[in-house]
Amino acid sequence: MTVKRIVANLATQAKSSTAEFYADLFGLHVVMDLGWITTLASGETAGVQVSIASEGGSGSPVPDLSIEVDDVDAVFAIAKERGHEIAYDLTDEPWGVRRFYLRDPTGKLLNVLSHRT
Secondary structure, three states, X not given: OOOOOOOOOOOOOOHXXXXXXXXXXXXXXXXXXXXXXXXXXXXXXXXXXXXXXOOOOOOOOOOXXXXXXXXXXXXXXXXXXXXXXXXXXXXXXXXXXXXXXXXXXXXXXXXXXXXXX
């Protein structure tokens, strides 16, 4: 048996504005819309991962989602420009990532990161 995909499902009654948040901030596009569910994707292939954590690192809370991007500074700038709530400032972590936390429209805590090279 091989796991082919793991999908994050975000419950909300504000489906359109939540989809717009992810499309705007992360450049995702709609790949399926059945009215009651909208699925967004980047077109990239990603490995399957599930993280189990007691904290988020550096004493931060465990985020609901971690989203790796190629340029975390650019996403941070867009998030600030759009007035999104930054819950953990842009930080270079000792384990080799640069990241920040923000909340999506449903209140989910997002860990947005890039690996430092």
